[in-house]
Amino acid sequence: MIKLIEKIEGEAKLNFNFKDNKIDFVDIEFMSTRNIENILKGKSAFDALVINPRVCGICGHAHLIATVEALESCYDNLQISNKAKSLRELTLNFELIQNHFKWFYLTMMPLFGHKQEVLKATYPSQLMGKAIALFGGQYPHTSYAVVGGVVCDITEMDIIKLQHYIEQTVKFVEDNLIKMESESFSTCKSVDNILKYEGDLPDILRQIKKEELLAYGKSYGRFISFGENSYFKKGKSLKTRVNNNIFIEHAKESETATSFAKNVSYKDKYYEVGPLARAMVNKNKLILDAHRKYGDSIFSRILARVSEISQLLKHSKKLIQKLDLNEPSYIEPCIDIKQFSSSGYSAVEAARGTLIHKVELENGFIKNYEIITPTQWNLSGGTREKQGVSQKAMIGLYDIKMAELVFKTFDVCSVCTTH
């Protein structure tokens, strides 16, 4: 039975196969692609900074940061100031946060039978948009990170404004998402503790318990995360065993017969990426507790994503404190990119998980460009013998509605998946 899944920034088709009234295989089909990698071919290297945010309207900033880092990795001795690095990390954090709010309030809550409250999604995400625009000029679709740093200079006044946006967002979290101090939420170690509080998040989590959905959405319990920065660690985790020695060369894309989305695997195995994967690799206590109790279920996945909001807000405050405004925002590269034939790659954590960009330059022009998006990892459409992460998570369910819910806990974005 084929169901069109929509409101995922586009659409996908899930073809459900049942056996004994239970789903025993789901074929995932994405029906279109824009092929931005082809659009990039032959363009001058820096133009990728403008084109690539347009891969995706909701996580375009992650694509910008991935682009700039991929281009920078083509150089041998490029200098980037700590200030520029921190600013990039901050704006990327803000994008992650706005995405999490939109996902939770626009997509998740209605799937649990709640009325969609658009304002609860847009108010905090607008604050985060302002925070990005403060440095980047606008959001979405800025190209403010350039090879060598960032284009803006910032003053104490900007920092004051920024702190206000952050404090307002913290307040929103505390008034709506979970009625406890956001700082305590970010360091809370126990699921049971979370469940004692009021708020939209604990409400949903309690609902999952009450409706006995705790076993729903389990997949392989295999996680991977490549984007490293001052908060996220790189590594893979099998259940709770973490290994930090992972290499991008082992991440491979493969075409599929039935879908425009390419599959992505690591050493031939499918891994989950995203907030849950990041938390497992980072050994976040709260998520380890959730995982110990409920595995990689929808419960853990939702909790991991939403709790990341408070963690990133807290970490952003730390980053701001450490900013040295006297450092340069931009250090001009000593070699003109036009003289360049080289190749490079980058990995950053986008809201939905690891995003990889690979670039090959010839005399400053793009010869080849490859993008692997987070949703490709999670939504890989494997075979019956070797199922993708989200495919596996839907097996054994009785009801298509539930399967759609499980599917959407991976925060599906069809534009990114098919880029």
Add this chain to the structure above:
Amino acid sequence: MKMRVLWLSAIACNGNTHSFLNYPYIEQFLNDFEFIYHQVIDSAYSLEDIVLNQIPCDILLIEGAISREFQRADVSVIEIIESYSKIVQKIVTVGTCATFGGIFRESDYENTSGLHFNQEKSLGNFQDILDKTVSLSGCPVHPEVLVNTLYAIKKSVNLKLDNFLRPKEFYAYTVHNGCTRNEYFEYKVDNHKFGELEGCMYYDHGCQAPYTHASCNKILWNEVNSKTRAGLPCMGCTEPKFPKQNLFETKKNMGIPEYLPVGVGKRTYLTLAGITKAFNIQRLQKKLFDD
């Protein structure tokens, strides 16, 4: 009465969708308008309902570039547009892709373009709906430009449009108008470096603001800033030719920028540049916050 709006996405990145979600008074908007379909906002109809039927509706919004090959829910977007354009009062192209083809004009679909334009070229199809269309270019479109235009339609305001069907209210300005770096431009102080508050990016870094029609420096983005104020050249994203190539560089012929500010001839430019250079204003040679 709420006006009924269909938000149709074609070959797009959904940047306009998310730009729209940044509209600060969205609550007010949703009191006055109802989406019969939207990518992320809940609606009474599913995409399948929309493409298989002709649900009554007042305004058709199109986001993304258009090609007959591209489908939504297995129906060609062109067919969906043909069906709905007949019954709506107005059609609004939201974003540069839907207006001129934009970035996704170059995607792999056959004959991809905007609704009425392929870059600057007018297209012959959809002539019958030409007088119903309003173009809102921009990559993405500014949320206020979109929302206020929809209110103008609701109020039956007689919108004055330019040659590309863009409301002059927003597109008669150039992005240059209102940039905090204007003095550097006026006095031709071309010492801009990335990462600084000083300097105009027109002379070396490809700023297209003096010949790009949009209100970015008038309305400001996210209510706080603009690309050029931040220090990023205007990429000309509201114009038919977006994206041009070598966006961070100013293309010049014998030292003169190839693209001059709207309405300025080469000779006038040279004369003006000669005069303004003679001013040699010390203040503009220094850092803004110098003691």
